[in-house]
Amino acid sequence: MTHQLHPLEVNPKTGEPFLRLPAPHQNIIITPPRQGDQSVLTQHMNDPAIYEWIEGPPVPYLPEHADFWIQLVKDESDAALEYLRKNDEYFQNGPLQFVDVSPVRHLREVKENGADVLIGDVNFRRSPFEEILDEVERKRLQRENADKQTGDSTIQYAVGDWLAASHHGKGIMTAAIGLLMSAWAIPRMGACHVVAHTFAGNIGSNRVFEKNGFANRGLFDNGKTVRGEKKVLNLLEWKRDQA
Ligand SMILES: CC(C)(COP(=O)(O)OP(=O)(O)OC[C@H]1O[C@@H](n2cnc3c(N)ncnc32)[C@H](O)[C@@H]1OP(=O)(O)O)[C@@H](O)C(=O)NCCC(=O)NCCS
DSSP states (O other): OOGGGTTOEEOTTTOOEEEEOOTTOTTEEEEOOOTTOHHHHHHHHTOHHHHTTOSSSOSSOOHHHHHHHHHHHHHHHHHHHHHHHHHHHHSTTOOOOOOSSOSOOEEEEEOTTSOEEEEEEEEEEEOOOTTOOSHHHHHHHHHHHHTSOTTOTTOOEEEEEEEOGGGTTSSHHHHHHHHHIIIIIHHHHOOOEEEEEEETTOHHHHHHHHTTTOEEEEEEOOOOEETTEEOOEEEEEEEGGGO
16 A cells, blocks of 8 residues: 555555656656665765765765765655555555655666666755854754654755766756655645755756746855865745745
C-alpha cells in the first residue's frame, strides 16, 4: 500500500519510491539516498565547480565525510518513509500526512541499460535565517522555527542543491526544483515559505530559483566566512500566497 507516498511512484523491482522529471528530462529520477552513493558523491564534492558555491562540504572531501553524510541523509529519508508507511498500515486511505523533509532528493540519470548514476541533490530543511543580520535574533528565529509542528504553514524552509558539472546548463535543476516544490514540498510538507541563500555571483543558481517563482531579494552581508573566505549572500524567497 502506497497511498501515503502520493504522488511518488514506486519502482516495482526494488520498492524504491521516486519522482520522474518531466520531458525532456524524463531519464532523470529523484530517489532517496542509498548506501553506495558515497564514491560518486565524493567525486562531485571535490569538484570546485560545485564546492565553491556551497557551504557544507569539507574540502578536501574524504570517504569518511561521505559515509557520515549518506548515513545521515538516508536515516532522515528512511524515517519519513517509515512514518508514511505506518500511517498507511494503521489508517487505510486516511488523510495524507505532512512530513518535514522530502524523502526523495538524489537526482539520478537512468541509462539505457536501466542502471542509474547519481548526478545531484536537492534538499529542504528548516531555515537557518541567514538573512537576519543580528546573530542573537537569527538564533532565536532558528529555534522558534525549528520548534514548529510539522505542517505548520508559518515554517520557513530553506532549499539547497547541487548538480554534476557535466550536466549544468541544460535546465535540469530548474525542472527538479519545480517538481519537488509542486509534487512534494507544497502538498506533502505544507510548505508556504521557502528561501534559498546563494553566494553572491551564483547567477545560475539565482536563475533556477527565479524561474521557479522565487523573488530575488538581493544581497546581504551577515559576516559569514566559508572555508576562510568572506561570503556575501543573496536571498531568494518564495511565498505561497504570492505565487
Ligand atoms: C546552480 C546549479 C544547481 C544550476 O543547475 P543547472 O541544471 O545547471 O541550472 P539550469 O540549467 O536549470 O538553469 C541555469 C540558468 O542559469 C543561467 N546561467 C548559468 N550560468 C550563468 C551565468 N554565468 N550567467 C548568466 N546566466 C547563467 C542559465 O542560462 C540558465 O538560465 P536560462 O534558462 O534562463 O538560460 C548548478 O550549476 C550547480 O550545481 N552549481 C554548483 C553548486 C551550486 O551552486 N548549488 C547551488 C547553491 S545555492
